[in-house]
Amino acid sequence: MRIGYACLTVGVLETNFKSCMVKNSNEKKLLEIIEYNLKSLNNIIDYNIENNIKLFRISSDLIPLGSSSVNNIPWWEVFSSQISSIGSKIREADMRVSMHPGQYTVLNSPNEDVVLRAIQDLNYHNRILDSLGMDRKSKIILHIGGVYNNKEKAIKNFISNFQLLAQEIKERLVIENDHKSYNIGEALEIGRTLNIPVVFDNLHNEVLPCDISKDDQYWIRQCKETWEKEDGPQKIHYSQQDKGKRSGAHSNTIEIEQFMNFVGKIDDNIDIMLEVKDKNLSAVKCINSISKSKKIKALEVEWSKYKYNILEHSHLHYNKIREILKNKNEYPVIEFYKLIEEALNIEETIGSTVNAVLHIWGYFKSTATEDEKSKFIKLLKSYEEGKKPKDSLKKFLGKLAFKYEEYYLLNSYYFYL
DNA sequence: TGGGGTCAAGCACGG
DNA sequence: CCGTGCTTGACCCCA
Numbered sequence: 466m467r468i469g470y471a472c473l474t475v476g477v478l479e480t481n482f483k484s485c486m487v488k489n490s491n492e493k494k495l496l497e498i499i500e501y502n503l504k505s506l507n508n509i510i511d512y513n514i515e516n517n518i519k520l521f522r523i524s525s526d527l528i529p530l531g532s533s534s535v536n537n538i539p540w541w542e543v544f545s546s547q548i549s550s551i552g553s554k555i556r557e558a559d560m561r562v563s564m565h566p567g568q569y570t571v572l573n574s575p576n577e578d579v580v581l582r583a584i585q586d587l588n589y590h591n592r593i594l595d596s597l598g599m600d601r602k603s604k605i606i607l608h609i610g611g612v613y614n615n616k617e618k619a620i621k622n623f624i625s626n627f628q629l630l631a632q633e634i635k636e637r638l639v640i641e642n643d644h645k646s647y648n649i650g651e652a653l654e655i656g657r658t659l660n661i662p663v664v665f666d667n668l669h670n671e672v673l674p675c676d677i678s679k680d681d682q683y684w685i686r687q688c689k690e691t692w693e694k695e696d697g698p699q700k701i702h703y704s705q706q707d708k709g710k711r712s713g714a715h716s717n718t719i720e721i722e723q724f725m726n727f728v729g730k731i732d733d734n735i736d737i738m739l740e741v742k743d744k745n746l747s748a749v750k751c752i753n754s755i756s757k758s759k760k761i762k763a764l765e766v767e768w769s770k771y772k773y774n775i776l777e778h779s780h781l782h783y784n785k786i787r788e789i790l791k792n793k794n795e796y797p798v799i800e801f802y803k804l805i806e807e808a809l810n811i812e813e814t815i816g817s818t819v820n821a822v823l824h825i826w827g828y829f830k831s832t833a834t835e836d837e838k839s840k841f842i843k844l845l846k847s848y849e850e851g852k853k854p855k856d857s858l859k860k861f862l863g864k865l866a867f868k869y870e871e872y873y874l875l876n877s878y879y880f881y882l
Numbered sequence: 883t884g885g886g887g888t889c890a891a892g893c894a895c896g897g
Numbered sequence: 898c899c900g901t902g903c904t905t906g907a908c909c910c911c912a
Binding site for chain 3: 486530566567569579586611612
């Protein structure tokens, strides 16, 4: 079982992507952004390897305006050495990468131009995976598209337009149920017809069920049959509902107890792509939680990254977690993450925020310049008086962390959660 | 016509 | 000049 996350990281340095608007684009700018983004991807892959993350979705924004004719740079040739070196790392690590065009890539549209652009977009995605040297187990996951007042016809359109794709793209393509138009039963029907795999998305199925008498495990078993040996292990998407938001909205983090309950009921030979706001943080959480061999060291590393966030929310939880990490022979992973989740759900107070801020300030108070000291005191005072938001204080500290190269802080989640 | 989804770019403001 | 906060872009379907 591999567990992974999509596209972006939280709290990992130099892994962001740049983009550019059509009206400002030129060759020089595009080349700069491509080079920058490839470096970021390289750093993400390094991070994944260090953290034993073996499943990852590559962002469609890797190449700016990648499927548009505005960008006619043969980037796969210009940057072939950078790309193939990233590809080698991925293969050596036995990492599985995939891609997922968004809701605007619509293969079954009655509008010919839209279909043409969808094909171009799929070519673009395929080119990335190809130039990385990935085999057909690296999938491109696509939604089925629109309904156009006639679902039967729309499905037929999807099936016939699929035939317009190049063979290697047909071999990579995977379809997924969505939360608006096509439920898992319909996705399965199309998948069986075209003989392509189907990804089951649990939250989409919750929002747009096919048959409420069937549980997730049933649909996962059904989808399993669409995955052939050459496609690699079955993949599913897993996410949890953000309770404060509209139905279908992804939660900030994967609640570990709910996840363990889910994972306990499914086959071990399944790859799970998490769709969640805190990205790699939840991936690491889930990987640590299903690990059978992990040592407490893994939790200590996690603790070093979370601790100032926990302090910011709840001193009580801060102490509790320190307590459960004392016994070096145990591995209280679920309890650990439950306490983290609980603490982060507690609304921070001005007092608890200031407490954490002062801990962070401790890194700088002897080295900061007089200017920085007075600015800090001023900022802290206006925060306490409710005149400035917490973020401006944290941003200021973040800049100091950069300037004074406090990597312990920069690699923690304090500035990102 | 605007919502839906997402992030970073771009812009307009304030000090 | 800086930092902050709001709007726009890129994409298409659907009510």
